[in-house]
Amino acid sequence: MRSVAEHRSIVADLLRPRPLVESPLAEALGLASARDITAPLSLPGFDNSAMDGYAVVAADVAAATDATPVRLPVAADIPAGRVDGPPLRPGTAHRIMTGAPVPPGADAIVPVELTDGSTGTVAFFGSTEPGRHIRLAGGDVRAGEVVLTAGRCLGAPQLGLLSALGLPTVTVFPPLRVLVLSTGSELVRPGEPLQHGQIHESNGIMLASAVREAGALAEQRAFVADDPDAFLSALRSADVDLVLTSGGVSAGAYEVVKDTLSTRGVEFAKVAMQPGMPQGAGIFDGVPIVTLPGNPVSALVSFEVFVRPALLRAMGFADTERSRSVAELTQPVRSPQGKRQFQRGVHDRSAGTVHPIGPPASHHLRWLAASNCLLEIPEDVTEMPAGATISVWDLDD
Ligand SMILES: Nc1nc2c(c(=O)[nH]1)N[C@H]1C(S)=C(S)[C@@H](COP(=O)(O)OP(=O)(O)OC[C@H]3O[C@@H](n4cnc5c(N)ncnc54)[C@H](O)[C@@H]3O)O[C@H]1N2
Numbered sequence: 001m002r003s004v005a006e007h008r009s010i011v012a013d014l015l016r017p018r019p020l021v022e023s024p025l026a027e028a029l030g031l032a033s034a035r036d037i038t039a040p041l042s043l044p045g046f047d048n049s050a051m052d053g054y055a056v057v058a059a060d061v062a063a064a065t066d067a068t069p070v071r072l073p074v075a076a077d078i079p080a081g082r083v084d085g086p087p088l089r090p091g092t093a094h095r096i097m098t099g100a101p102v103p104p105g106a107d108a109i110v111p112v113e114l115t116d117g118s119t120g121t122v123a124f125f126g127s128t129e130p131g132r133h134i135r136l137a138g139g140d141v142r143a144g145e146v147v148l149t150a151g152r153c154l155g156a157p158q159l160g161l162l163s164a165l166g167l168p169t170v171t172v173f174p175p176l177r178v179l180v181l182s183t184g185s186e187l188v189r190p191g192e193p194l195q196h197g198q199i200h201e202s203n204g205i206m207l208a209s210a211v212r213e214a215g216a217l218a219e220q221r222a223f224v225a226d227d228p229d230a231f232l233s234a235l236r237s238a239d240v241d242l243v244l245t246s247g248g249v250s251a252g253a254y255e256v257v258k259d260t261l262s263t264r265g266v267e268f269a270k271v272a273m274q275p276g277m278p279q280g281a282g283i284f285d286g287v288p289i290v291t292l293p294g295n296p297v298s299a300l301v302s303f304e305v306f307v308r309p310a311l312l313r314a315m316g317f318a319d320t321e322r323s324r325s326v327a328e329l330t331q332p333v334r335s336p337q338g339k340r341q342f343q344r345g346v347h348d349r350s351a352g353t354v355h356p357i358g359p360p361a362s363h364h365l366r367w368l369a370a371s372n373c374l375l376e377i378p379e380d381v382t383e384m385p386a387g388a389t390i391s392v393w394d395l396d397d
């Protein structure tokens with residue numbers, strides 16, 4: 001049997017990044033930056049006020065108290081955005097707003113709450129010290145510093161930072177395009193009535209959603225029956241970077257995926273894993289294809305273990321794995337000898353504990369939907385008692 005690690009690297013080696021693109025920031029959410037990003041300018045770009053109030057020379061208001069206010073003439077008004085503010089002469093104050101440039105000559109800001117707020121002659125009821133409430137140029141970012149490294153996922157704060165640095169675009173790895181194709185003559189579209197022996201199709205939306213959650217683009221085709229011609233024509237009609245099928249890969253008489261592709265560039269193997277033993281991967285018609293087992297839990301666990309890290313790697317992400325932690329089991333678990341088992345679990349992060357949820361069998365979608373993690377049990381471990389520590393893949397990060 002093939003090991004989990006071997007199949008992971010076979011799948012990872014199949015996928016290739018698309019050519020880099022220069023993307024407007026608004027279209028880069030969730031993608032990976034392709035390059036280290038060096039700040040073209042400093043942030044803040046100029047010394048500016050952190051408070052609405054008055055710019056002063058601190059020494060001028062050193063004696064101010066509630067009982068003995070200091071009064072200064074207001075020589076200028078500096079709203080945020082004013083670009084022609086005059087210098088401050090000692091013995092005067094400038095009314096200033098948050099974000100406005102501190103005038104040359106001033107060394108502190110007094111918040112409006114410590115004054116009477118006047119625009120003619122202002123009374124100060126408290127003192128200040130040099131530097132108070134001034135945000136210094138370069139205090140956040142200095143021009144020339146690397147602010148984001150290649151492979152970083154561009155989320156809201158990262159895109160905000162790039163915009164603050166005056167960068168309208170960013171070089172990114174484009175999302176991979178993935179065709180999700182379910183197979184099975186028993187499948188019926190949700191919303192349509194079932195006859196005995198039929199089931200509603202569920203892997204399509206589940207895998208397409210997992211692809212989208214990973215930041216790639218999913219094209220979810222109507223599923224195909226266990227019919228080689230229909231299957232091949234669905235495959236050939238796609239212009240994608242990866243095809244992801246489910247079903248038809250085990251040992252039965254109507255395994256449309258295995259029967260059709262095993263002579264056409266796809267290698268099928270048993271992987272020492274549960275769920276998710278029957279797997280296939282290869283190149284068909286020049287396009288990478290990964291064939292997942294049809295049992296719904298097997299399909300999604302296989303996606304997590306083999307496809308998601310490969311997709312993230314080909315989309316340039318530095319971080320390709322789910323966050324892993326170690327937690328204490330609150331109940332014992334058993335696992336088959338020789339297989340890496342991934343049980344569904346509920347991880348209580350604040351308590352540092354985890355328990356398996358639902359049976360290990362691979363058709364229990366309900367328990368998959370109720371879980372927030374996978375428990376990873378190594379091949380050579382057949383039982384673990386309550387209190388043992390176990391490796392956990394958190395699925396909700
Ligand atoms: N004799 C053997 N039988 C089986 C073996 C084996 O080694 N020898 N392996 C078992 C394991 S493990 C798995 S996993 C499954 C994988 O089977 P296939 O990939 O061929 O998938 P199917 O037979 O098409 O379907 C399995 C199961 O999943 C349901 N299914 C399939 N597609 C969907 C879908 N899109 N939405 C919802 N449910 C789906 C299907 O109805 C079956 O119940 O094989 C075992 N058998």
Ligand code: MOO
Binds near residue numbers: 273275278295
């Ligand atoms: O490998 Mo199957 O995935 O155990 O149910």
